[in-house]
Amino acid sequence: MTMQFEKSGGLIPTIVQDAQKRDVLMVAYMNPAALAQTLSSGYVTFYSRSRQQLWTKGETSGNRLRLVRLWQDCDADAILAEVEIEGDERACHTGARSCFFQAVEGEAQ
Secondary structure, eight states, X not given: OOOOGGGGTTOEEEEEEETTTOOEEEEEEEXXXXXXXXXXXXXXXXXXXXXXXXXXXXXXXXXXXXXXXXEEOTTSSOEEEEEEEOSSSOOXXXXXXXXXXXXXXXXXX
């Protein structure tokens, strides 16, 4: 199956999960070039919507995401990247291991 980049304006949400611990680390976006670079380099590369350019996670922090396996969802419009974190195992730019560390409070509407 071919990824459906055109369905979402050229960007596909990419969920990043620790391949062994199974916790979700972060969510970012890939375009076709980021996907190609990820597959060729073995390190997860994303497309930055704010900078409008490719970025390989961990280039400056050293906390690179080594690709273990990629999965596409049933509609081919989302990716799950299973990774091993290199460095001090912090995937979030805040210094936390995961970007998902803040509980949502309040009532569902």
